[in-house]
Amino acid sequence: MMYQGFAGVYDHLMEDVPYQDWADLLDSLLIKYGNTGRKVMDLACGTGEITVLLHEKGYEMTGADLSEDMLALAIQKAEEKRMPIPFFQQDMREMEGHDLAYDAVIINCDSLNYLLEEQDVQSAFKSVVEMLHDNGLFLFDIHSIYKMKHILAGSTFADAGDDVSLIWQCFEGEKKHSVEHELTFFVKDDEERYSRIDEFHQQRTYETGEIFLWLKDAGFEVLECFGDFQPGAVSEEAERIFFAARKTSN
Structure with a gap:
């Protein structure tokens, strides 16, 4: 799914998204479960809002997205703030050239829900695990079935x-x-x-149990699963489900 002309109005569509809350939540999870590593890949980074916010928190960010137009806006934002963030046009299912390069990988804003086949989600998980150091973190969210x-x-x-x-x-x-x-x-x-x-x-979107199984098969252990920015149990009416997983040591 390529955004093309849509990239120019994407930020308008997303103007009510709580990006700062999102970055704060990711930061808290990286501190809670991380190994003090600071190298983070933002997969499906879009126009780079969260990428930039995490860079401001001191993380060494890299961004990747399938859309050239979205990346152009992300690069512009980083350059305006004089942030040395590298961006790559790549598919989250087929990442190359990033082997064992990151302490954490994040996929935000229900971007995984654009993968319409089960095998595509599984391929993305396997792609992520190859980018992470041992014990590296994988943080992402999906729309709930509700x-x-x-x-x-x-x-x-x-x-x-x-x-x-x-x-x-x-x-x-x-x-x-x-x-x-x-x-x-x-x-x-x-x-x-x-x-x-x-x-x-x-x-x-997919059943939580399916996500757990695919994460395990890819080489992750699930650390936490919660809904709507509120760590704890996932309520029946939660709209967004967050996952925190760790790559198991070889």
Whole structure:
């Protein structure tokens, strides 16, 4: 899934996302479970918001994303802050050139839900384990089944901003626990004219038990699983599920 023209309005779509809370949570997990290592790979980094925030906390960040356009924005943000963050255009399922390079790998903002096949998720986990030092951490999140079924599927969201307006329709997908997103943006230019950007996205989520099994098969032990930024048990109505896993020693 390539963002193309969508990259330019992605930050508008995500402007209510609590990025600072996200970075603080990741920092707390890295401190809690880490081995004081500071080298972190932000996979599916998007426009680099969390990458930059963690760099500000003192981590030696690297970013990777499939979308060239998203990466261009991430590079611009890092350069504006004079942050020496390397970025790579790579697929999380087929990472190359990063063997045993990182103390932690993170995948944020339900990016794993864009992997629509079970084997793709398994490939991503195996790719991550190859990038980590022994005892390295893997931190990520996914949409809950509850959110896919009861909040997203069948819903329409709209936002009329001064420069960008959005209509976002969600439909139940063909695959199990999946949704399809139809997004239409109207973006005003400097001459007060509007251009239209249409995007079609698909996401799929998975049972927690499946995630646990695939992590174990890839070479991880699960350290913690919780919902909605609140460490502890996952409630039935949690919308986002977070995982903290550690690579087992060879």
